[in-house]
Amino acid sequence: MPDRPIWKSGVTLAIIAAICTSLVAATWQLTAERIEHNQQEWLERSLRPALAGLFFDTGVTESKLTLPPPHGLPGSGPAIIYRVYAQGQPVAALFIVSARGGYAGPIRLLIGVAMDGSVTGIRILEHRETPGLGDRIEIIKSDWALQFDGRSLRNPEPGKWKIKRDGGDFDQLTGASVTPRAIIKAIRETLIYFAANADSIFARGDD
Amino acid sequence: MAADLIERFKIGLWRDNPGLVQLLGLCPLLAVTATFVNGLGLGIATLAVLVASNALVSATRRWIQPEIRIPIYVLIIASLVTCIELIFKAWFPELDRSLGVFIPLIVTNCAIVARAEIFASRNPIGSSILDGLVMGTGFALLLMAIGAVRELFGQGSLFARMDMLLGGEPMHGIVLAENGWLFLVLPPGAFFCLALAIAGKNAIDQRRQTSRNEIPRRARRLNR
Numbered sequence A: 001m002p003d004r005p006i007w008k009s010g011v012t013l014a015i016i017a018a019i020c021t022s023l024v025a026a027t028w029q030l031t032a033e034r035i036e037h038n039q040q041e042w043l044e045r046s047l048r049p050a051l052a053g054l055f056f057d058t059g060v061t062e063s064k065l066t067l068p069p070p071h072g073l074p075g076s077g078p079a080i081i082y083r084v085y086a087q088g089q090p091v092a093a094l095f096i097v098s099a100r101g102g103y104a105g106p107i108r109l110l111i112g113v114a115m116d117g118s119v120t121g122i123r124i125l126e127h128r129e130t131p132g133l134g135d136r137i138e139i140i141k142s143d144w145a146l147q148f149d150g151r152s153l154r155n156p157e158p159g160k161w162k163i164k165r166d167g168g169d170f171d172q173l174t175g176a177s178v179t180p181r182a183i184i185k186a187i188r189e190t191l192i193y194f195a196a197n198a199d200s201i202f203a204r205g206d207d
Numbered sequence B: 001m002a003a004d005l006i007e008r009f010k011i012g013l014w015r016d017n018p019g020l021v022q023l024l025g026l027c028p029l030l031a032v033t034a035t036f037v038n039g040l041g042l043g044i045a046t047l048a049v050l051v052a053s054n055a056l057v058s059a060t061r062r063w064i065q066p067e068i069r070i071p072i073y074v075l076i077i078a079s080l081v082t083c084i085e086l087i088f089k090a091w092f093p094e095l096d097r098s099l100g101v102f103i104p105l106i107v108t109n110c111a112i113v114a115r116a117e118i119f120a121s122r123n124p125i126g127s128s129i130l131d132g133l134v135m136g137t138g139f140a141l142l143l144m145a146i147g148a149v150r151e152l153f154g155q156g157s158l159f160a161r162m163d164m165l166l167g168g169e170p171m172h173g174i175v176l177a178e179n180g181w182l183f184l185v186l187p188p189g190a191f192f193c194l195a196l197a198i199a200g201k202n203a204i205d206q207r208r209q210t211s212r213n214e215i216p217r218r219a220r221r222l223n224r
C-alpha cells in the first residue's frame, strides 16, 4: 500500500462529489420548468380524446380525485378520476384505472363517461402487451379502441359485453383475444361503478 | 492526423466495437432495440454519457488515487446519466417515456466504466473525448442496426415513431407489412440478431485475413 494518508482520498472524493452534484443541480435548474410543463401537457393531451364532442369550461385536470384501494374500480392500485364541468354542472368523469388480466401485466386505461352513463372515449395509457399482437389496442396502431364510443351498460345489452368470438358485440384482435377481454371487462366494471356512484363522485372535494 | 483519426474510428466502429467485440452493455442492447428509433435514442444518450464521462475522468485523472478510482467513476457516470435523463425529459419527453427505465440504467452500462478504466484514466483529454466519440458511435450504430432489423422483420415497418426524436405528429414510418415475424420483436429476437451480427463480423474479418494471406502467395506463383 502507498503511504498516502487515507484522508486525502476522502478529500478527493468529496471534491469530486461536490463537482458532480453541482453539475446535476445546474442541469436541474435548466430543465425543471420544461419538464413540469411537458408533464402537464402530456396529461392534458392524453385526457382530451376522452372528451371529444363535449362542451366543458373547466380545465381537464383541474378537478382531480384520487381513490385509494379498495375502491371498487378495476385495478389494485389507486384509481384517479378527473371531473369536468360546464357552467358548474358536471359533464363527464374521466377514470384512470388498471385493467387486470391482460397478457402481460396491468393495462393503464383512460375511460371517459358522460353523465348519461355512456362512454365518451377510451385510450390506452400504458401497457406491456406484445408488439404486433396485443399492442393494437393503441390508437396509433389501430382503430380498435374507437368501437367503445357511445356505448353504455344497455348498449349493447349486458350479455353482449364480450368479444364476438365469445358471443358478444365487440371486435377482437386477430391472434390476441386475451388483451381485448381484459379491457372490455374493465370498461364494463367502470360503467357499473359510475352508475352506482355518480352522485358521490361529483359531491367530493378535489385532492 | 487525418489518417490517425480514420484509424481511431475504424477501431471504435469495427475492430473493437463495444457491442460486437467487447460484448459490453448488452443489457440495453438487448432490451431497447425492438425499434430503430429506440435504438437511436438510447445510442445518442449513451454516446453523450460516454464522451462526457471520458472527458471528466481524463480531466481529473492526475488527482484520482488508484484506490478510490471506482467510486469516482461511479459518481461521475451516475451524475452524467442523471443530467442526460433530465435533458431527455425536457426536450424528448416521448422518447424518454418509450425508453423508460433504460435511460437511468445507462449507469450500469459497463462499456462506460470500461472506457474510463482502460482509456480515459491514462490518456489526455482530447484523445479521451475522441475515444468516447468513436466507441459511443460504434455502440449507437450497432443499436440502430439491430433496431432496424428487428423492426423491419418483426413489425414490417422502418423508422416508425421518429416523431419521438423530431417532434410533431405521430409518424408511422415506412410501413411495408401489417405484421412481421413476432419472434424478432420478443427478447429472444434480440439475442438472435446480436448473434448474427457477431457471426457476420467474424466471417468478414476472417475472409479479409485469408485474402490478405493469399495475395502474396498468388504473387509468388505468378513470379515463378
Ligand SMILES: Cc1cc2nc3c(=O)[nH]c(=O)nc-3n(C[C@H](O)[C@H](O)[C@H](O)COP(=O)(O)O)c2cc1C
Pocket: A103, A104, A129, A130, A131, A133, A134, A135, A175, A176, A177, A178, A179, A180, B186
Ligand atoms: C409470445 C406470445 C405473445 C402473445 N401476446 C399476446 C398479447 O399481447 N395479447 C393477447 O391477447 N394474446 C397474446 N398471445 C396469444 C394468446 O396466448 C392467445 O393465444 C390468444 O389471445 C388467442 O386466445 P384464444 O384462443 O383464447 O382466443 C401471445 C402469444 C404468444 C405465444
